[in-house]
Amino acid sequence: MGRWEPDARGRMIRAAVELFGERGFEQTTAGHIAERAGVTERTFFRHFTDKREVLFDSTGAMDRVTREAIEAAPADLPPLSAALVGVVAGGDLLADRHEHAARRSRIIEVNPGLRERELLKLAGMVTATADALRARGVAEPAASLAAHSAVAVFQVAFAHWVSAEDPPALADCIEAAAAVLRALE
Amino acid sequence: MGRWEPDARGRMIRAAVELFGERGFEQTTAGHIAERAGVTERTFFRHFTDKREVLFDSTGAMDRVTREAIEAAPADLPPLSAALVGVVAGGDLLADRHEHAARRSRIIEVNPGLRERELLKLAGMVTATADALRARGVAEPAASLAAHSAVAVFQVAFAHWVSAEDPPALADCIEAAAAVLRALE
DNA sequence: AGTGTCGATGTCAGTCACTGTCATCCTCGG
DNA sequence: CCGAGGATGACAGTGACTGACATCGACACT
16 A cells, blocks of 8 residues: 555545635635645545545445345335335444534535535435345335435435434434324325 | 527527537537537526536426425325425426437436436425425425425436336326325335 | 566646636617 | 617636656565
């Protein structure tokens, strides 16, 4: 690996979060981030496909965990329940970092471009969930609809969790939202 | 309005769809579109906030129609049903333009940036729907969840409708998807 | 030690999306 | 005939992102 300072990627992520918090996303250039991280702008773009992506580095892991949890769920669990098991497992990756999640959400919230990217990541979660459901034999369009519903539950629960002063358990937020969804007519 | 050729906006939209179809989105510069439309690049950006936006000019109208349909729906209709009335009404704006919708979708489908923008527009539809539901007295998080569900139904139904060789009625696709959603466990 | 491969980085030049600014030009009302 | 206003053209500038090429240092192999 490194003959230079190690963990260049991590340094860039931290630098970016700091700078976005200090001066805002748009006022921060890729060069600023690179400079604070002690690398070149070119290196920044070798690690992240775009300037936004630096805030979404862990979404791949969430997709994977979600998928695996659904695969591991009891075979007789109905589609929506299985999908919810998945998003709960994915949410667990954030559960103990409420502070960090809140700071990050505050940055994303105020920037349309970043919200757009977040939606793309959520769409990726929908795809992962639907794939995993199909792998258990759930047919279309039930798989996609269950996946969309579960991720919607996640979104609503996450938004509530993040904005809460006294952080409840994310899993509880998800369960509560799921209960409301099931009660819908 | 115009002392120059009228309908500059419409010309740019048509030019853009043509060029995106001919050479692809990324290979088409804003200058190309402007040139074919007989205007300046600067003028293009006066009409559209971004290069992508030229493909999403009618989404504002869909949001409005969706909102109005929900307002006009019977007061005793439960949240999800009311939301579905909304997206059906919104879908009606596209119902008789299957060919155009299909061509547009083909362009969007293959470009991550355009899919991202589409997701933002769908998120706008969720917001419009949730707002309209709250205006009828539906509380949170039920309003958001019903809105998300209805738009998910719309997405799934629209995707099926667009990819169908022999175009069925979009409203029927939506109803069918809604039935599957309600049968979920 | 000597050497060569290889992955990660630096350097540089270039394209294109997008913006601010200012002059210009119809179109309409007076 | 004249002035205000809206839309456009012309132009310069910033910043995101990319491609090509040189470099450096760890590691393996000899």
